[in-house]
Amino acid sequence: PVRISIKDFATELSVPSTEIIKKLMKRGTIATINQEIDYALAAELAEEYDIIVEPEEEKDVMEEVFGEVIDDEKDLEKRPPVVVVMGHVDHGKTSLLDAIRSTHVTSGEAGGITQHIGASSISLNGEKITFLDTPGHEAFTAMRMRGAQVTDIAILVVAADDGVMPQTIEAINHARAANVQIIVAMNKIDKPGANPDRVKQELSDQGLLVEDWGGDVICVPVSALKHQGIDNLLEMVLLVAEMGDLKANPRRKARGTIIEAQLDKGRGPVATVLVQSGTLQIGDPIVAGAAYGRVRAMVDSKGKSVKKAGPSMPVEILGLSEVPIGGDMFYVANSDKQARQVAERIKAQGRVQMIGQTPNKVSLDDLFTQ
Ligand code: GTP
Ligand code: MG
16 A cells, blocks of 8 residues: 555554654654554655565555456356447448448548447347447547457458558457457448458458458458348357357346546536446446446436346446546445445545656756756
């Protein structure tokens, strides 16, 4: 810890607390044994005992409090696959999702460019699939990485007329780093300039050998615009998901990842979260980094109010004290108090770290001696 109570500090040094209190008194500080001293002071005092104090690696507070998910095999149930759609800018990721969902998100985007991660859930013959749309623009590397990290399958969209481009390669690398299976959607096959063989060659240059070339990478030709090949693609997604035997325990306190969050003028902090384990319910006390609160309302990807969200479900939640950071985990706490305490600890950590990072101020003396 960055701070330690005098009592704990004395125990660490194997000296009576009163001795430490006396030393502090000599320095003009009156302290009680439960009071905390900071690292710098602890290091100074310890030196008098010929002991060198080193700051402990900062532990992940949330991991420490909430621990790992350990479930009994019998509690696990099938969960929907989480599928991230990645690829170079303008290769048709959002159009493909529009075709899958029969929506028209693309047409509403500023300049036709996706600038956030969109989460949605669809139902296909009774099977659910959760999709995350990611931006292809080179500026949004972090979002692509975040998208890949929470998913089971990556659909790599490659425009058949444009081929493998820089962010296609970046997406391949994110998927690989996150150990996520890639399915290639060769899009825009309706275009006169489409050249599937060239794309397959470029993919193989990146180590992705498609099935009809003797490899094991599934590649589905599609046209998002003409709604061609979509069913085929979804069938492949469900097939790969089936092989992955994806499971989670819906009957435990929920935890998951903040996909993205922003401050809404009317509604306050709004976060899109992906539940990864357990079931999130209205009224649950939650904490996500320095943000905490009670889930006041939940909205699914179709804009419908819901009371609970199980594993692999993306929902928008209201009720947090501040805007959480995308990519952070969220946890349902045992009580409002626990949620607040964890958030406060994280906040305090953040402050200490920030102070540590500010460069030392230059004093007048420094300037004159130069
Ligand atoms: P970013 O999110 O900005 O990376 O782009 P994106 O990959 O989501 O691409 P988007 O879906 O916005 O599509 C880009 C352009 O390609 C749009 O003008 C689409 O109409 C067009 N487009 C997408 N799919 C197809 C397709 O299958 N055929 C043709 N001809 N055009 C397509
Ligand atoms: Mg898009």
